[in-house]
Amino acid sequence: MSHSIEEINSYLVSIFNELLDIEEEALRNSEFSDLSIREMHTLEAIGMYSEHTSSEVAKKLNITAGTLSVAINTLVHKDYVIRKRMENDRRVIRLGLTKKGKLVYRLHEKFHRQMVKRTIEGMDELEVNALVRGLDNLHGFLDELVENIEKRD
Template sequence: MEDKLRRINQLLTIVYNDILRVEEQELRKSKFKDISIKEVHAIDAISMYDHKTSSQLAQELMITPGTVTTMVKNLVRKGYVVRIYGEDDHRIVRLGLTRKGRLVYRSHDYFHRQMVEKFIEDFNDDQVMIIEHALLNLRAFLEFPAHIDDAKE
């Protein structure tokens, strides 16, 4: 069992790093050379359909509000994001994508769709359900990192 755990851990690490590397390479080959992969993920989180606040974006990306403020400022300056002020309350600021931002969103979404289609290629519905279950288990583990404190004792 220990060998299986080690192999799966190694594969997860390799795949995670490969995804980031390929995303970065594809970004550098595209016409969107002026943004980072972290900014692409912020654009993805803002999405074409929701107008999130900076606080919602920070929570979704699990980064500090200060980091989001800097990132949004840069994305606005580069022409990917717009600030949308509330009609009734101008203190409420939501974020939206410009045409350029929507192009990045669609491109990133297409890449992920292709990646997932390749990942589940040749699997039947039951096997896909097992993969989903395993990923949900992993996500639950990562969302509640009490296990890290347990390991220290």
């Protein structure tokens, strides 16, 4: 079992680092070279199909509203994000993606779909279910760590 733990840990660390490097390099060498990977993940959190409030996006990203506000200002200036005031309550501002923001979102989403398809290639349904269960366990562990960090702050 300890060999499996070491091997899985090695894969997770390597995958995490390689994925960030690949995504950063892809952005640097594209028409979206003005975007950082952190900004790309902010666009992902805003989402393509519905608008969200700043607090909803900040929560998804596990950052403060102030930190998000700075990021959104930059993304608005770069023409990736738009702010929309709600007609029924002008105090409420929802965030959405511009045409340019939607384009980079779709390209990023395509990369992720290809990555997942390649990951499960040749796996049967039981193996895919086992992978999903393991990833769900990992996600739960990370969520618990974030909750504990938030409780200390």
